Amino acid sequence: MGVLGTSVKRREDAALITGAGKYTDDLTLHGMVHAIIVRSPYAHAKILRIDTDAARQAPGVLAVYTAADLAAAGLPGVVPTAWLLPDIKTPEHPILAKDRVRHVGDGVAVVVAESRAAARDAADLVLVDYDPLDAVVDPKKATADGAPQLFDEAPNNIAFDWNLGDEAKTEAAFQSAAHKVEVDLRNNRLIPHAIEPRACLASFEAATGELTLRMTSQNPHVHRLLMCIASLGLPEHKIRVITPEVGGGFGSKIHHYPDEAITAFCAMQLKRPVKWIATRSETNLTDAHGRDHVSKAELALDSGGRITGLRVHTWAAMGAYLSTFAPAVPTYLYGTLLSGQYDIPAIYVRVWGTFTNTTPVDAYRGAGRPEATYVVERLMDLGAQEVGMDPAAFRRLNFVPNDQFPYPTQVALEYDSGNYGGAMDRALEIADYEALRAQQAERRTKGGKLLGIGFSSFIEACGLAPSQVAGALGAQAGLWESAKIRVHPTGTVTVYTGSSSHGQGHHTTFAQIVADRLGCGVEQVEVIHGDTAQVQFGMGTYGSRSAAVGGSAIATAVDKAIVKAKKIAAHLLEAAEEDIVFEDGQFHVQGVPSKTQAWGDVVLQAYLAHNLPEDMEPGLETTSFYNPANFTFPFGTHIAVVEVDPETGEVEIQRYIAVDDVGNVINPMIVEGQVHGGLAQGIGQGLWEEAVYDESGQLLTGTLMDYALPRAHKLVSFETDRTVTPCPHNPLGVKGVGEAGAICSPAAISNAVLDALAPLGVRHLDMPLTPEKVWRAIEASKGGQH
Amino acid sequence: MTQRISVTVNGQLYERDVEPRQLLVHFLREDLELTGTNIGCETSLCGACTILMDGQAVKCCTQLAVQADGTTITTIEGLAQNGQLHPLQEAFREEHGLQCGYCTPGMIMTSAYLLQENPHPDESEIREALKGNLCRCTGYHNIVKAVRRAAEGGA
Numbered sequence: 001m002g003v004l005g006t007s008v009k010r011r012e013d014a015a016l017i018t019g020a021g022k023y024t025d026d027l028t029l030h031g032m033v034h035a036i037i038v039r040s041p042y043a044h045a046k047i048l049r050i051d052t053d054a055a056r057q058a059p060g061v062l063a064v065y066t067a068a069d070l071a072a073a074g075l076p077g078v079v080p081t082a083w084l085l086p087d088i089k090t091p092e093h094p095i096l097a098k099d100r101v102r103h104v105g106d107g108v109a110v111v112v113a114e115s116r117a118a119a120r121d122a123a124d125l126v127l128v129d130y131d132p133l134d135a136v137v138d139p140k141k142a143t144a145d146g147a148p149q150l151f152d153e154a155p156n157n158i159a160f161d162w163n164l165g166d167e168a169k170t171e172a173a174f175q176s177a178a179h180k181v182e183v184d185l186r187n188n189r190l191i192p193h194a195i196e197p198r199a200c201l202a203s204f205e206a207a208t209g210e211l212t213l214r215m216t217s218q219n220p221h222v223h224r225l226l227m228c229i230a231s232l233g234l235p236e237h238k239i240r241v242i243t244p245e246v247g248g249g250f251g252s253k254i255h256h257y258p259d260e261a262i263t264a265f266c267a268m269q270l271k272r273p274v275k276w277i278a279t280r281s282e283t284n285l286t287d288a289h290g291r292d293h294v295s296k297a298e299l300a301l302d303s304g305g306r307i308t309g310l311r312v313h314t315w316a317a318m319g320a321y322l323s324t325f326a327p328a329v330p331t332y333l334y335g336t337l338l339s340g341q342y343d344i345p346a347i348y349v350r351v352w353g354t355f356t357n358t359t360p361v362d363a364y365r366g367a368g369r370p371e372a373t374y375v376v377e378r379l380m381d382l383g384a385q386e387v388g389m390d391p392a393a394f395r396r397l398n399f400v401p402n403d404q405f406p407y408p409t410q411v412a413l414e415y416d417s418g419n420y421g422g423a424m425d426r427a428l429e430i431a432d433y434e435a436l437r438a439q440q441a442e443r444r445t446k447g448g449k450l451l452g453i454g455f456s457s458f459i460e461a462c463g464l465a466p467s468q469v470a471g472a473l474g475a476q477a478g479l480w481e482s483a484k485i486r487v488h489p490t491g492t493v494t495v496y497t498g499s500s501s502h503g504q505g506h507h508t509t510f511a512q513i514v515a516d517r518l519g520c521g522v523e524q525v526e527v528i529h530g531d532t533a534q535v536q537f538g539m540g541t542y543g544s545r546s547a548a549v550g551g552s553a554i555a556t557a558v559d560k561a562i563v564k565a566k567k568i569a570a571h572l573l574e575a576a577e578e579d580i581v582f583e584d585g586q587f588h589v590q591g592v593p594s595k596t597q598a599w600g601d602v603v604l605q606a607y608l609a610h611n612l613p614e615d616m617e618p619g620l621e622t623t624s625f626y627n628p629a630n631f632t633f634p635f636g637t638h639i640a641v642v643e644v645d646p647e648t649g650e651v652e653i654q655r656y657i658a659v660d661d662v663g664n665v666i667n668p669m670i671v672e673g674q675v676h677g678g679l680a681q682g683i684g685q686g687l688w689e690e691a692v693y694d695e696s697g698q699l700l701t702g703t704l705m706d707y708a709l710p711r712a713h714k715l716v717s718f719e720t721d722r723t724v725t726p727c728p729h730n731p732l733g734v735k736g737v738g739e740a741g742a743i744c745s746p747a748a749i750s751n752a753v754l755d756a757l758a759p760l761g762v763r764h765l766d767m768p769l770t771p772e773k774v775w776r777a778i779e780a781s782k783g784g785q786h
Numbered sequence: 787m788t789q790r791i792s793v794t795v796n797g798q799l800y801e802r803d804v805e806p807r808q809l810l811v812h813f814l815r816e817d818l819e820l821t822g823t824n825i826g827c828e829t830s831l832c833g834a835c836t837i838l839m840d841g842q843a844v845k846c847c848t849q850l851a852v853q854a855d856g857t858t859i860t861t862i863e864g865l866a867q868n869g870q871l872h873p874l875q876e877a878f879r880e881e882h883g884l885q886c887g888y889c890t891p892g893m894i895m896t897s898a899y900l901l902q903e904n905p906h907p908d909e910s911e912i913r914e915a916l917k918g919n920l921c922r923c924t925g926y927h928n929i930v931k932a933v934r935r936a937a938e939g940g941a
Contacts, residue, residue, distance in 0.1 A: 013879040016887030017871070019822015019862035023888065026821035117807070195826045195834055195922050196888040247824070247888030248922050280827040503886030503923050669882045673928060677885065680925030704831035704920070712916040712926040717909065741925075 004516040004732075007669035010508045011522075012501075021245045024199035024214055029273035032201070033062055035266050036119040037259060037276070038109040038126045039285065040101035043137070043357040043697020044148060045130035047099050047108065054125040055111055060118030062270055064126065065262075066109045067096040075265060079258055080230040081322035082222075082476040085331060085353075088160040091151040093321035095231055095258035095265075101130070102150055102320035103357050104699055105285030107258055112266050112274060135357035135697035139317035140294040142354040150320065150355040159318050160327060163350040164335040164411050170300075170348035173309025177300035181382045186766040187371045189292035189317065189691040190684075191707055192364045196247020197278040198287060200260040202267035211268065212240045215260050217530075218253045218500055219540020222477065223260070224532050226324070231261035232268075243530035246502030250681070251363040252287040253502065254542050255324040259286065284702050289691055290364025292317035293330065293371050299379045300346075305387040307398050309346040312338060312375055318353045319360035326362040327353060332473050333368030333461075339409035340376035341420040341457045341635060342398040347410040357697040363542060365681055365742040366460070373458045377747035378764070381455070381754065385763075391455050391751070392428060395637075396421060399457075413461055415633050419661065422723045424457060427637040427659040430719055436641060444759055450644040451654075454752025455637065458744040462736040463548030463632035463727075480627040481545070482536050483553035485514070485561050487620040489607040491600035493518070493525045495557075498538010499550030500530045504674070504738065506546060509666045513551050513732065517558045518599060519585035536623060544634070544736030547666060552730040553626035559731070560622035568605055569597045571613040632727045632735035636660035638744045640683075640752040649775025651687055651753055653716050658744070661723045663735035671737050675720050678741020684710040685742075686749030690768050708768075757781075791855035795820065796864025804851040811835045813851035814861060822862040822891050826920070833919030836892035837861050843899035845892075845918075862891035865898065873936040874898055883932035885923035893919050897933045906937055 015021040052064040070077040079093045097106050109126050113119035134148040141147060142157040150157055174180060200215040211234055217223045220241035228236040246253060263276040278286065293316050300309035316330030335349040384394035399420040400407045407415040433453075440451045464470070467478035484496040493514055499506060511525040518524075528534050541550070562582055569587035570577040579590045588596040605611060609618035641655040658675055665671050688708035692700045701707040726733030746767060753769045754762065760781040765773055788803040795818060802817055814820045814837070826834035828847050835847040838860040846854075865872040874894050877883065884890040893916065900907060900915040907915065912933045913926070921929060 007882075009879060010882065012887070013884060016884055016890055017862075017875040017878050017894065018866060019820070019891050021887055022821065023824065025825070026815075117805075193920075193922055194886070194888075195832060195920060196824070196886065197826070245887065248886040250922065280829065280832070505885070673882050673885060673924060676925035676927040677923045678925075681922070703829060704827050705829065709920055709922070710925070711918075711920065712913040712930065713910075714917075715913075715926055717930065718925065718927055 002516040003512050003522060005665055007667055008508055008512055008522055010505050012505060012507050023196055023245045023247055024201055024216055025277050027201055027214055027244060029201065029203055032273040032275055033112055033114055033270065034116040034119045035110050035112050035263050035274050035276040036123040037107045037262060038111065038123050040097065040104060040106040040108055042101060042130050042132050043104050043135040044133040045101050046133065047097060047101060048129040048131055050109060051127040052109060055122040058118070058122035058125055060114040061122045062112045063266065064109060064111050065266065067094060067098045070096055070265060076230055076233045078230050079256055080226060081327060082226065082324050083328040084474045084476060085160045085162055085327050088327055089151065089154040090322055091153055095261045103359055104697060105359060106320065107262065110262050110266060112270060137356050137358050137693040137695065137697050139292060139354045139356055140315035142356050143315065143352060150357065154355055157355040159322060159353040159355055161352050162331045165348035166346060166410065167348045170309045170311050170346040173346040174298065174300045174311065177308055178303035179301040179386045181299040181379060181386050183297055183378060183382055183764055185295045185297055185375060185378060187291045187293035187374055188685060188689065188767045190290040190364055190689050191284050191691050192250045192252035192287055192290060193709055194248030194250055194252055197280060197283040198253065198259065199277045200263040201273060201275045202264040203273040204267045204271060206271050210238050210240065211264055212242065213260060213264055214242045214244055216246050216253050217241060217243045218249045218502055218542055220500055220530055220532050221498060221538050222540055223256055226256040227261055227264065232264055240533045243500055249502045250365040251290065251367060251542060254540065255288050255362050257286060280704060281702050284707065285359060285699060288323045288360050288362035289319065290361065291371060292361050295375060297375045297379055299383050301383055301387060305389050305394055305397055307342055307344050307383065310338060310344050310379065312349045314351045316351055316353050317356050317358060317361050319356055319358045321360050323360040323362035326360060327474065329363050329368045330371065334372045336411045336413050337369050337372035337459065337461060338376060338411055340373065341400060341459050343400045343404065344410060349411065358693055365678060366739045367543065369460045369739065370682065370743045370746055373456065373743050374747045377456045377751060381751045392424065392433065395455065395457050396424060413631065416630055416728050417725050418633065418635055419723060419725050420457060420635060423635060423659045423661055424637045426721055426723055427639050427657050430657050430721060431639045450646060450756035452642045452644060452752040452756025454640040454748045454750065454755055456744045456748035456751060457637045459633055459635045460739060460743050461631040461633060462544035462739065463628055464543040464545050465631055466629060467627050477539065479539055480625055481549040481553045482538055482623065482625045483550065483557040484536055484623045485557040485621065487561055487603050489604055491603045495525060495527045495554055496535045497527060497529045497550050497554060498535055498540065499546040500538065500541050502541065504541060504546055505670045509547065509670060510551065510554055512666055513554050514558050517555065517562065519583065544738040547732065547734045548632045548727065548730055548736045549626060549628050551666065551732050551734060552628065553624045555731040556626050557622045557624035560624065561620055564620060565599065565602045565606070567613055567616065569602045572597050572602065572605060572611070629729040632663065634660065634662045634735040634737065634740055636740060636744060638748040640748040642752040642756060644753060644756040644774060646778050649771035649778060651769055651774060653683070655719060656716060657719045658741065659721045659723065660737065660740050661725050662737040662740065663725060663727045664733035666734065672720055674737045675741045676718055678739060679718055679745050680710045680715060682742040682745030683715065683749050686746040686767050686769060688768050688770065789852050791852055793854045794858040796861060806850065806852055808851045810846040810849040810851045810854050814846065820861050820863050824888050824891060826888065833896060834889050834892040836895040836919065838895055838899060843896050862894060865894065872898065873939065877932040877936035881928045881932040881935055883924065883929045889919060889921045893921065893929055900933065901937055
């Protein structure tokens with residue numbers, strides 16, 4: 001049996017369990033100094049004056065810079081958006097605010113000093129005169145006439161007005177519907193909270209003009225590109241981005257932010273290495289947030305419970321500026337997923353992306369797909385209620401049947417494969433569904449804590465993406481991935497991948513892909529990523545794309561190396577190339593297993609070049625730029641079982657069952673770990689997490705004291721299982737798993753809590769389902785005033 | 787103005803002059819170059835910086851270096867003995883109890899304290915003991931398994 005599909009222990013761990021792993025803040029360079037960024041305390045204000053004199057004179061201070069200094073140095077000085085929609089408004093986002101700040105945390109100056117403490121002391125001495133302006137924080141209210149305006153070029157704060165699907169056909173479906181369901185939904189704003197705050201260590205070689213950035217990045221080449229063309233104006237080949245160990249990302253370390261560019265500018269000016277480390281509260285104010293949708297969702301049904309139409313209107317917060325991939329998230333990663341697992345003949349979605357005086361919003365684990373799943377799966381429960389069906393049976397009735405694949409949806413995607421009933425069956429079996437319902441019925445008779453059972457059947461489009469499709473949809477980048485296979489003269493292999501790991505275990509799983517194909521041990525394979533000077537190019541790690549796109553690039557590059565090695569083997573064995581078989585690390589002639597050449601011998605010959613086929617170059621090194629043929633479509637059904645205490649509103653998770661189909665699996669241990677982590681984040685969204693702004697734009701949940709992350713004692717051990725429907729269009733048959741848990745679980749948890757509350761007449765509550773919110777709903781159902 | 791402290795860290799005695807306002811975590815990371823102890827929140831809420839001080843689990847981002855004067859400290863770097871990983875370190879690797887690894891030193895140190903106080907905890911006791919340590923990657927599932935494994939001596 002090959003090494004693919006086995007739980008190889010992670011080679012990453014030896015450093016990380018002993019404290020030897022080096023994250024950005026663990027690095028020190030000779031002569032290093034420290035930057036602190038002075039940030040706006042106002043959500044919206046004019047900058048009248050910045051007085052840096054006192055700060056400049058403080059002990060240990062080397063420099064204080066403002067936007068004026070960036071302009072004087074001739075820096076392009078902006079942070080661009082990399083996804084353009086039709087008629088999108090893209091107001092300038094300067095890396096330091098010029099005359100106006102638009103969210104709390106907007107940077108206005110930077111102080112550099114010999115020590116972090118000296119820089120922090122001096123930052124307090126920077127005096128900024130602000131003229132506060134009215135702020136707007138709600139994505140729908142921002143579009144009202146008379147709302148405070150963030151940018152003159154974006155009337156009513158509308159960055160884009162986007163739609164997908166057939167409006168007239170959908171309207172006709174609603175006109176003729178036997179049943180209609182409508183619900184207003186709020187998808188709560190989240191803060192990603194990688195436990196390692198963002199960080200950057202910049203160093204500049206004046207003699208050569210080379211800038212090196214060691215930074216927390218999920219995609220170092222993308223950061224280099226955006227840094228070069230929009231922020232710094234340095235030539236791309238003079239910038240090197242290195243990612244040391246990266247302590248989690250979940251999307252937040254995809255985006256190009258001002259802070260790393262500011263740090264680079266300081267290093268270039270001072271000719272000394274400069275380190276900037278975000279505090280947790282800075283992270284909360286500046287890392288791109290996730291979600292924050294206000295939606296109206298409607299479902300049309302025939303008399304038998306078949307869905308005939310689905311319509312959604314969504315106001316999606318962009319925050320104060322358009323972040324890197326922000327415009328794609330509530331459009332092509334959201335609207336396209338609104339068919340869910342269901343055969344829906346008419347769909348229409350319209351989305352307004354709006355500016356608000358808040359931290360920018362961009363991709364966070366799932367990115368658009370959790371929002372879509374939440375809309376669809378809340379509607380499924382409400383639809384089932386409307387027609388008086390069991391929620392599992394209602395879903396099954398409307399699933400795309402297995403014989404309909406490939407299935408073109410009404411919202412631009414073509415699902416290549418699926419077995420939705422299979423995952424549902426498995427989840428019901430693990431849950432022992434009938435027994436659970438019997439238990440619930442008994443509980444409802446006897447009283448006491450309320451038992452709720454919640455479903456979520458999700459689909460995601462991941463493995464981003466066919467580049468030509470992404471380009472047609474507005475991406476300012478191709479979404480392929482690259483891999484280089486360098487076979488050394490002794491036969492061992494170094495893999496250079498553009499997919500940059502930050503906890504996913506690429507060193508292990510990517511080595512498994514190579515070892516499986518070459519029939520060697522994983523210890524024969526080294527994986528290099530996260531350094532633009534070593535790796536050719538890469539799009540990075542996000543969108544559950546590392547295995548499906550990055551892994552496929554590696555598989556393709558290995559296969560190319562085998563093709564060349566086969567030619568050499570054929571030459572050495574004096575046989576025709578097509579007669580050569582490669583298995584278990586040996587080349588032999590078909591039907592003559594005794595006539596062999598070992599991989600190592602063939603490779604050595606490639607480097608000796610003493611006896612190569614005519615016209616063949618020496619060496620053995622291959623590169624693949626793998627452009628996926630389609631998205632991949634993981635799916636699954638999750639079941640949450642919760643208990644609600646009617647006296648306190650407290651929700652206790654009893655069980656969580658997750659059946660996912662992510663296609664073939666490289667390393668089951670790592671796949672399960674990814675599911676667990678996603679579940680915790682999604683359950684966090686469902687029950688506890690919410691970034692809350694007051695009307696003036698102050699973030700009320702700016703610390704971990706106020707923003708409730710999932711903790712160990714609030715969660716349970718998860719019950720996970722898989723069905724396997726391989727991806728039909730990539731060489732590994734893998735689909736991606738990083739986001740599944742976070743996409744599916746908010747809806748499952750919400751549906752479970754609302755199932756518990758259904759007998760009380762509570763129809764819908766927005767996430768997070770905190771004890772207070774649940775308790776108020778219970779009390780209100782009794783007719784009380786709370 | 788500085789103040790002299792003497793502190794034993796991972797078996798070695800250090801005497802250093804420190805600023806009274808210097809945090810213990812900065813002393814360990816910057817003065818002693820023990821960067822295994824990570825900083826996640828500076829407010830004692832995430833637990834990434836957990837160390838053992840005189841046998842107690844302590845979040846050293848909200849301790850001053852001067853408060854450590856005269857104490858004995860163990861950090862993640864000091865957990866392995868004679869080249870042998872601590873059973874918790876082994877168990878975290880065996881059970882995939884870490885992904886990005888940033889919270890891991892704190893998780894392991896808190897778990898070490900737990901097992902010292904309660905060598906055979908059940909799942910709910912483990913979860914209760916770890917509630918002051920945040921992990922954003924694992925959903926705690928495999929961390930709990932790792933601690934159980936270490937407690938059962940199965941590492």
